Amino acid sequence: MGLLEQCEAAFGSPDLYRVLGVRREASPEEIRRGYHRASLRVHPDRAEPDAKEEATRRFQILGKAYAVLSDAEQRAAYDEQGTVDEEGEALRGERDWQEYWRLLFKKISVKDIEDFERSYKDSEEELADIKAAYVDFEGDMDRIMESVLCVDYTDEPRIRKIIEKAIDSGEVPSYKGFVKESKQKMIARKRRAEKEAREAEKTKDELGLGGEDDLKALIQSRNKDRKKEMDDFLAQLEAKYGNNTKKGGKKTAAKKGKK
DSSP states (O other): OOHHHHHHHHHSOOOHHHHHTOOTTOOHHHHHHHHHHHHHHHOGGGSOGGGHHHHHHHHHHHHHHHHHHTSHHHHHHHHHHSOOOTTSGGGOTTOOHHHHHHHHSOOOOHHHHHHHHHHHTTSHHHHHHHHHHHHHTTTOHHHHHHHSTTOOGGGHHHHHHHHHHHHHTTSSOOOHHHHTOOHHHHHHHHHHHHHHHHHGGGGHHHHTOOOHHHHHHHHHHHHHHHHHHHHHHHHHHHHHHHHHHHHTOSOOOOOTTOO
């Protein structure tokens, strides 16, 4: 089975970019970050004993996808022809993908994370990434929230405001999937995110974070106020659209000025 077939079987898509959760126009650094994020989710060290074999298989597939997209010639060939060179250097079978991963990603500290988030959030780079993800995924907030760096579900009101402003100014088109997203879908996304947050502690070793107290303090400081903001946001939606949503009948209209 070739790499694209393996991606389809393991991740539900043969698209290497989608498997890594990045845009087709992503920069090499964005692809690297996408690989890091995706591989942490399936890292064999996080898996239960009975699931380690499957986690290892998926981890290896992600490594191969990144190896193709991080090689300029391989990526160009894939973009042009939609195929990969199964016999090429990037996909050689004897590579130790866990060692490859360790060589790519140095241990990072809580301070590293905080410094990056401080410089990235509300930067021109983040604004460009949000708008690009909105267009690439045609307003699908599930995929937008997965794609944009340094965000969790408590950032959603902020992300939505950025997108709405871009729609109103004509910078991006108005997609039905965004302006008429159901409250149920938003709640389902929040529940998934909360579950992932509960599992975040397990990534501490892979991330090389500091002590347990440092990690808890970091999580609490980020989520305390923003969780209330997200709850208030959902309450406002229910007050505005609750009746239509519950009945499953009339659809809510897009905001004035949106197409």
